[in-house]
Amino acid sequence: MENIRPIKTKADYDWAIAEITRYFENEPEVGSSEGDRFDVLATLIEAYEDKHYPIESPDPVEAIQSHMQLFNLSRKALAEIIGSSPRATEVLNRQRALTMDMVFKLNKEWNIPAEILVQPYHLAHGGGRKRA
Template sequence: MDIKPIRTEQDYNMAMERLEAIFDAKLETPEGDELEVLGILIEKYEQEHFPIAMPDPVEAIKFRMEQMGYSQNDLADIIGLKSRASEILNRRRKLSLKMIRNIHDKLNIPTEVLVQAY
């Protein structure tokens, strides 16, 4: 096992190739240990070099509603009024703290996503 920090794109590509080669390694074996450490290094490199921005709060709500088969009426049941649901989805009203809490509880959208400015 010759593991070193991933500093360049070439290091990253080599690490990904090795990860693919040992992907099915069994736990608590030398290759299994290498797989675990390599995965941590790759994850760190990707977080630094390929950050993923959080989704827009309204788009996150729409996406989750679609996943769950919810309508605007279902959102209205969560946040209070049908008119409020329409205003939120059309970006005419900001989410209140109470709405954020309810949406988080009912739709399981992280609060970090919902509290962003939009």
């Protein structure tokens, strides 16, 4: 595997991106030396990106809002899942923490990952971090 090196700087990263981009037009055969080089470059790039450009998961309210926007769902649809319209409004306005029952229903009905819904998040009335 010629010229493979650790990605320590932005210049190394740019080099690796340029190298791997060549394979997009002409994909190497799996198991070939070029295929192995592609895999190593991809792994190095992924590790560098994870360290330098982490993608943070949304907090529970952001996840619910994104889901509602993506599937064009109303507050009424949320109210049907979690019990009432005032409760849905309070959750979306960060005035009420999600309960485990709400988390369970949102996970089951809307397939929002439970590990996102149970994360601590700030409530609007300054009540510190709350857990579901």
